[in-house]
Amino acid sequence: MSTAPAPEDLLEDWEPRPFVLAALLAGGGLGLCFLFDGSDPQPLAGAGAAFIFFGALAAAFALDPRNWKPVAIFALALGAIMAGIAWHVLRFEEAYAGRHFAFAAGVFASVIALPLFQAGFHRTGLNTDYKLTHFHVWTDAISGAGALAFTGLSWLMLFLLDGLLGLVGINLIEDLTRQGWFVWMWSGGAFGTALGVLRNNLKIIGSLQNVVLIVLSLLAVPLALALVVFLVALLASGGQALWDATDSATPVLLACAVGCFVLTNAIMRDDDVATSRSRILRPVAMVLAAGVLPLSIFAAVSMGIRMNQHGLTPERIWALICIAVAVAYGLAYAVGLARGRRLGWAAHLRRANLNLASATCVLALILALPLWDFGAISARNQIARLDAGRVSVEAFDYSALRWDFGDAGRRALARLGEREGEVGRLARAAAEQIERPWRGMEPAPRDDISARLRVQPDDPELRREVLDFLTIESWRCAKACIALDLGRNAAGRREIALIEGYGFERFALGGPDGRADPVFPGARDEPETPFDISAKVELREEPRRSIYINGRRIGMPVD
Known part of the structure; x- marks a missing residue:
């Protein structure tokens, strides 16, 4: 038997709450300002x-003044x-791959832990009243969104007042908004004030929660119809459509599964009395609840295809x-629907x-820790x-080991570098990279480039x-190119015109780390005849130097 208070017991107002929360969050904002100086945080x-x-x-x-x-x-x-997780993420950001996902897991665990704590889970465990937990989930979300909206409106009002006072030459607000400490304190204070007022009106928030759930439930019908059409079309194609869409299928399928979960709960609410009485929405909720499993399985199949193609x-x-x-x-x-059949399925889903x-909160917290x-x-x-x-050997992504897998990937790359051959x-070559190349633009072997390069003279x-x-x-x-010597510029750097199938670009060699700086003008005129490494390239004086490819001038003069 749960000993947690009912939602009605939480509706008592506490008059100082807005002032206390304003001071708390304004002070927090000031602390954040002192910790950040505009550079990357240590x-x-x-x-x-x-x-x-x-x-x-x-x-x-x-905050509960009766039980603080x-x-x-x-x-x-x-x-x-969260401080420990943030420290580890920033301290070992380069050493461990994907630490930002670990921080996100910590945030997710925090979001789940808050309503569980508010509902008394630390005292009652799995016997916690589901109605109370449901109440806190939605009132937290609504009051947080409302406080955030008020914060934005408070800034709009501040800018309006600044414009008004500026008409008479008073620039105090403009000067304050340029100060980091004021920005943080104003934002925190505005959010805290609005949150305090909203938390003092949980009875109204509870009524608004019902309105929000009614509006959300309207989206259930089109999602259920689309889900049925998708499943029929996928089965009719024998799964080929899923194979062809592996690049984007997994996130779309997971997002739809989350949508089914949210809308199912919007319809079934916190108990059977509050569940929607609509003869359309109740069966729609069952369809959406049943759709979570196949969507998740198809997402797993899609990810399996991707892993089979490209690995982990x-x-x-x-x-x-x-x-x-x-x-x-x-x-x-699925088990809840099977056990509850036609009438009792919602109770099983709430317990689940x-x-x-x-369990997800604990899992997210474990994943956020530096254990993996x-x-x-x-x-x-x-x-x-x-x-x-x-x-x-040629298609293997050596750059990923250098940049994407942390120190473990770089150690693996060093071991590969000790091997003989290609x-x-x-x-x-990948280990010597000084920055991550764009996908599809990874450095090619020097011998391969030399084979498709002609230097003139x-x-x-x-x-x-x-x-x-x-x-x-x-x-x-990428295919064939000719480097035409243009001599040295005023800084003593050698310039070239790099000629390819689309025309030429002009570069000054001898930049940092062997790079070259682009010099204008250049040209992107398509040669009339096919371009290859044997093309006839000339630098003519007439009176300004111009480049000719196979007898046709390309672009404007070089000088």
Whole structure:
């Protein structure tokens, strides 16, 4: 039997609440201002900011003057946990891949933990009153959204007042808004004031919650129809449509599964009395609840196809975890529908919501802790695919090991660099990269570029400088190119016209790290005849120098 108070017991107003929350969050904003100086946050500063931000918000939402000690302990504990996660993310951002996902998992755990704490889960565990938990989830969301909207309106009012006073030469507000401390304090104070007023009117918020759920439930019918059409079309295609759409299928399927979950709960509410009586919406809710599992399974199939094609990455591992959680909800909903059949299914789904919410909160918190290195797992998987011949030596993404998998990936790349042959050479080239190349623009082997490059005139020193440049930006010489010497500029740097099928571009060689700087003018006129490395290229004086390809002038004069 739950000992948590009913929602009606939480409706008592506390007159000082708006002032207390305004002071609390304004002070938190001031603390955040002092911790951030406009540069990237350092680990300790980031940890302090996370402690203030999450601790202050938790205290603001959960504040109860009749029982303030547990609230203080919860807020301090939540702030300390998020501070530790933030410190580790900033301290080891380059060492461990995907740490921003770990921070997101911590935020997700905090969002779930707040209404569970407000409902008394720390005292009653899985016997917590579902109606009370449901009440806090929605009132927190509505009051938070309302406070955020008020904060935006308060800034609009401030700008309006600034314009009004500016008409008579008073620029005080304009001067204040240029101060970081005022921006943070005003935003925190406005949010806290609005939140305090809204939390003092939970009875009204509770009524507004019913309106919000009624409006949300209207979206259930089109989603259910689209779900049925999708499942029929997918089965009719034998799954081929899912195979063809693997690039975008997983996030779309997961988003639809979340939509089914939200709209199902919008219809079934917190108890059977409040559940929608519509003869249309109740069966629609059953369709949506049943749709969570197949959507989650199809998302898993889509991700499996992607992994079979390209192997594991830290991002795909996080996606797999999200899919596993969605499948767990889908299974629980399917079992609840089967056990409840036509009338009692909603009660089973509500019980599943509470159990799975608490389990998901714990899982998210564990994943946020520095216990796993998904970069190391991904690196081992990718190298196993290379060794097994599932990906060719040339197609293997060496740059991903250098940039995307953390220190574990770089160690794996160093081991590949010790190998003989093409694998070792490509791995060593990737290890020497000073910045992440754009996808599809990774540096090509120097020998490959040299085979499709002609330098005119054939000067060994010029050829070396051009190769240094094109090894970094090999996409500029994807098929065939000719580097035409234009002499040295006033700064003593050698300039070239790099000629390809579309015309030419002009560069000054000898930049930092072997790069080249673009020089204008250039040209993008298409040659009338097919361009290849054997094309006849001339630099004519007439009286200004112009470039001719196969007897046709390209673009404007070089000088």
